[in-house]
Amino acid sequence: MTPITTLNRWLHKEGGRLLERFLQPLGEPLSILDADGKPLLGVSLDHPLANGVRSPILQDNLVAGWVLSLPGSRWGELTASLIAYLLDQEMQKRALAAEALDKYRELHLLYRLSERLIASPKPQLIAETALSEICSGAQGAHGIAALIHKDTQQIEIIAGCGLSADLLPEALAPDQFIGRVIQSGSAEISNDAPANHYFRDLDHETVSLLCAPLKSDTRVIGIFVLMREPTRPFTGGDLKLISAIAQQTAPAIEIAHLHQLEIERAWLERDLQMARQVQSGLLTKQIPAIPGWRMAAFWRPARVVSGDLYDFIHLPNGKLGLVVADVTDKGVPAALLMANARSVLRGAAASIGRSGRDSPGKLLARVNDVLSQEMPMDMFVTCLLVILDPQTGHIRYANAGHNLPYLRTQHGARELKASGIPLGLFPDLEYEEKEDQLAPGDSLLMYSDGLVEAHDSRREMFGFPRLQDTLSSLTIDSRMEGEELIQYLIGRLTEFTGPDWEQEDDITIVTLSRSI
Amino acid sequence: MGNGSQKKVLIVDDEAYIRLLLEQTLEELEERGVDILKADNGEDALRLAREQRPRLIFLDVMIPKINGFEVCRVIKQEYQYEDTMIVILTAKGQEYDRQMGQEAGANFYMSKPFDPDELLELATKVLFTNDPDYYPE
Numbered sequence: 279m280t281p282i283t284t285l286n287r288w289l290h291k292e293g294g295r296l297l298e299r300f301l302q303p304l305g306e307p308l309s310i311l312d313a314d315g316k317p318l319l320g321v322s323l324d325h326p327l328a329n330g331v332r333s334p335i336l337q338d339n340l341v342a343g344w345v346l347s348l349p350g351s352r353w354g355e356l357t358a359s360l361i362a363y364l365l366d367q368e369m370q371k372r373a374l375a376a377e378a379l380d381k382y383r384e385l386h387l388l389y390r391l392s393e394r395l396i397a398s399p400k401p402q403l404i405a406e407t408a409l410s411e412i413c414s415g416a417q418g419a420h421g422i423a424a425l426i427h428k429d430t431q432q433i434e435i436i437a438g439c440g441l442s443a444d445l446l447p448e449a450l451a452p453d454q455f456i457g458r459v460i461q462s463g464s465a466e467i468s469n470d471a472p473a474n475h476y477f478r479d480l481d482h483e484t485v486s487l488l489c490a491p492l493k494s495d496t497r498v499i500g501i502f503v504l505m506r507e508p509t510r511p512f513t514g515g516d517l518k519l520i521s522a523i524a525q526q527t528a529p530a531i532e533i534a535h536l537h538q539l540e541i542e543r544a545w546l547e548r549d550l551q552m553a554r555q556v557q558s559g560l561l562t563k564q565i566p567a568i569p570g571w572r573m574a575a576f577w578r579p580a581r582v583v584s585g586d587l588y589d590f591i592h593l594p595n596g597k598l599g600l601v602v603a604d605v606t607d608k609g610v611p612a613a614l615l616m617a618n619a620r621s622v623l624r625g626a627a628a629s630i631g632r633s634g635r636d637s638p639g640k641l642l643a644r645v646n647d648v649l650s651q652e653m654p655m656d657m658f659v660t661c662l663l664v665i666l667d668p669q670t671g672h673i674r675y676a677n678a679g680h681n682l683p684y685l686r687t688q689h690g691a692r693e694l695k696a697s698g699i700p701l702g703l704f705p706d707l708e709y710e711e712k713e714d715q716l717a718p719g720d721s722l723l724m725y726s727d728g729l730v731e732a733h734d735s736r737r738e739m740f741g742f743p744r745l746q747d748t749l750s751s752l753t754i755d756s757r758m759e760g761e762e763l764i765q766y767l768i769g770r771l772t773e774f775t776g777p778d779w780e781q782e783d784d785i786t787i788v789t790l791s792r793s794i
Numbered sequence: 795m796g797n798g799s800q801k802k803v804l805i806v807d808d809e810a811y812i813r814l815l816l817e818q819t820l821e822e823l824e825e826r827g828v829d830i831l832k833a834d835n836g837e838d839a840l841r842l843a844r845e846q847r848p849r850l851i852f853l854d855v856m857i858p859k860i861n862g863f864e865v866c867r868v869i870k871q872e873y874q875y876e877d878t879m880i881v882i883l884t885a886k887g888q889e890y891d892r893q894m895g896q897e898a899g900a901n902f903y904m905s906k907p908f909d910p911d912e913l914l915e916l917a918t919k920v921l922f923t924n925d926p927d928y929y930p931e
Contacts (some may be wrong), residue, residue, distance in 0.1 A: 279821065287824060375818040379910060384813050386907040 279372060280315045281337035281365060281450045288368050289318050297361070297625045306353045309346040310335075310361070315499060317364035318343065333358035337365050359794075364388065384519050387415050388526060395530040401425065404534055405500075412504060413439040416516050419488075421504040425535070426460065428497070441505060443477040454577055456489050460498050462704045465521040469511035476503075488512040491533035492528035499532055550582040550610070557613050559585050566590050566598060570666045573600075574760040576768070576787040578728075585612025586784040587620055597636055599627050602724040602788050603661035604700075611657070612784075619659050619701070622648045638663040638676040639698075639711035645699045646678065653702035660700045660717040662724055664790075670714040671792055677711040681730065681742075684723045684749050685714060691723075691749035721759055721791040723749060728783035729767070734775050744774070759791035798823060799822045802848035803833045803917060804863070806839040807883065808857045816852055820917055829906070835859025843869050850920050852913075853900070855884045855891055863898040864911060870899030879920050883908065 279287070289297070289310065299317060301308050307327050309320030320327075327346055335343040335352040339752050342365060353618025370670050379412060391411050398404045405423035413419050420440035424433045433445060450457045455468045456476065467484040470493070485505045492500035502524050506512065559575070565573050573667065585605035593599055603619055605612040606782040626644045642663055649659060661681035666673050679700035698709040725745075732740045753760045758766055764787050772779070803823065805816045805827065815831050817824075824830055831846055833839040837860040843865075851869070855862035866880050881902040882895035892903045904913065 279825070284826070372818075372821075376821075378811065379815050379818040382907065383910055386909050390909070391906050414896045670821075 281342035281369060282533075283338055284334065284369055284372065285342045285365050286312060286318065288365065293364065293368070294319055298361075300668075301364065304353060306351060308349055308357055310357075311343055311344040311346055313343055314467075315344065316409055320346070330354070334609070335361045335365065335653075337362060337369065341434065345734070350493065356545060360792045369665045380515075380601060384415070384522075387411055387519075388522060391523060392526060395527065399537065400640065401531045401534040401538060402436045404527060404530050408523055409437050409439040409502065410521055410689070412502065412523055415519060416488075416504060416506070416512070417505050418510050418757075419504045421502060423492075423500060423502050423545045425492075425531070426498060427498040428499075433501075436500075443480045445503065446478055449476040451572060456501065459491055459501060460491040463491050463493055463498050465517055465524070467517055472510055476729060477505075482507065482527040484508045486511045488516060488520055490524040491518075492524050492531060494532045499528060499535075507646065518768075523718060542549070543729075547582075553610065553613060554579070554582045559590065559618065560617055562590050568598065570793050571666075571668055572760040572789075572791045572793060574662040574764050574789050576764045578781065578785045579608075580728065580781045580784050581609050583610060583613035584608070584784040584786075585616050586728070586786040587787050588724075588788045589623065591624060593627065593636055593665070595636060596667045596668070599636075599638075599641075600724065600788060600790060601661065602680065602726060603659050603725045604784070604786070605659050606657050608784060611654075615653070615657060615659065618652065619645070619649060619661070623661075623663075630672050636665050636674070637711060638674050639709040640664050641674045642678050642698065642701065642709040643707060645706050646699075648753060649702035650705040658702040664722065664724065666716075666790065671718075671720075672713065673716060673722070674711060674713045677709045678709060681725060681727055683725075684746060686721045686749045687715070687717065688719065689748050689754075692745075694722075711744075716790070716792045718792050718794045721749075721763065721789055723763075724788040724790075726784060728781070728785035729771065729787060730774050731783060732771055732779070732785075733782065734779075739773050740771060744770075758794075760789060763789050790794075798893055801827060801921065802829045802831060802846050802850075803841055803921070804833065804839065804846070804848040804851045806833045806836070806851065806857060807854040808834045810855075811835070812854070812883075815910075819914055822914065823917060823921065826922075834858070836862065836865045839865050840868060842860070844872075848853065850917055851878060851880045852876070852904075853880055855882060855895075862873050863894050866895065866898040881916065 300716060309319045310328055330346045330348050331343040331354055332346055335358045343746060345354045345358040345361065346578045391408060394407045395404055398407055409421055409423055413421060422435050422441055424435045425436040426433055448454065452458060454462050455466065455471065459466050467488050470484050471480045471487045473480045473485045473761065486508055488504040490502045491498045495680060504520060537700055561577055565575060577586060579587060585608055587603040589601040590601035601781050603621060605615045605619065621742045622645050623689060624642050634725065642661060662677040662680040662683060664673050664675040675694060675696055677696040682695055684691045685694055693714065694714055696710045696712040699707055727764060730740055730745055748767065803820060807813050807815050813886065817830050819928045820830055831842050833842050838857040839861065853866060862882060866882065869878055870888065879901045881904055882900040883904050883906055884891040885906055895903050895906060
């Protein structure tokens, strides 16, 4: 409100009443006029006083009005000075009230923001809410909210208010305005900033910028970047207000972000549990029951899902294929490949079985040809395939880079050696084929490397010699076979690793024993 | 509509800074010729309401002498003030106050800290338009 308007309003209200009480007892003709000379208080212009002396009511060297008095009267100038003083007081009061209202507006904004933040479950919504409050408060401002990835320091824009331009990666360099805010954690203003240093595809050459950090207890988790036209620079007041909003918003964004991650993690966990169910469904539940033979299998993933595989495949010629395989790596990629490898193996076994030839070497070669076309780079499958003739106890086996199985006889445990390159690396390979014989009382142990490569607390490995010795120590008379044999081996492994051991790799064990 | 009451607003609050903030919020209306009247207690509020017949009253609840609900009830009961719109101002979250205000015949309810823009918009519409939304039954 200008001094002229303020004077008019003030005289219309309490000022008018005050002056009337002041002027009346003076008995002196006095009139108060506005800046244009129209009467506001006192006598009308048709009175002789209309030709009197005008004393200006000055406010900051501007004439806000006049006091009209008779020539020679000292009251005109005195009254003008008094009104000027009172007007100054009124102006100050109004300025103070305007300032107080601005602060109150900010208070209300923060209050409303805190209410709305509580109601927002998503970081994007919180950022949008805060930005819309900022943009309505800091008039003419547009802006974005971005999160800074904890590990990569990559910026992800999660909300925008009237500004869709992308931030340039260069703008985040520590020697640049925005990068500096991220480094220091303190809000800054850069009025008259070159727009093309910060934003892609912006129409302006220069802009007024304000950047405020979103800070958690330990780091800057994001930023607000506000932009206004260069003719509307940001002020210290804007900086304080937007910093306060950022300070209030950051914890809400962080909590919502963590909550969102937790929900995503829970979904992933649910998917993994489903995958585990699907995967364990792929593994043979019914261990073949063949008179004169006892078989058992053990499968325990290091994570939720596994790259290990075992299988028992009945061949059409009455023989039985026993498989233990291990896909490189662990977790979901390994599990997917494991499922694929199982299908290919079964398919290949069925066709070879029908042809009447049951060569494990040729079967592995066929599987390898298929897998080497499909396998991702740097992944492969080690696989041991044993074909048993249950009538005679004769076995033929081939090995694609897998751990050598042990045959425990009355003379102790020995490795069954056959060499071959893991499946899936190169096509057109041949696999060495060996044969052997299981006598009554003999047991064959097939396993994956999770068993032999387990470490104890001193980082010593369980290892092949220990496994071989453990097997050798079991005499045929102990009748340790099937489930008991597996539980015995797991017992020895647990003794070795200690109870707090965190399983390092998937473990699979298959045993085949010929009854006495 | 009462005679001339549409151009007067009465602010009733015992806290000086709230009166100041409300007056400042309504400065724009003052420039459009609206008279702003102020009272810091219930007695003065009733007296000003009877004498000046304001079109709109912003009324705090916890005020000396006669409380805001009582002031509201009396004004609403007296026939000649039927055109007076009363906005109850009260501390945030006092849902009980809102109910009491409704029972006392208040037309609107605003919680503090009030939104200056919302308050000005309401006052402007009450004083300068005939929007039926602003004349609740």
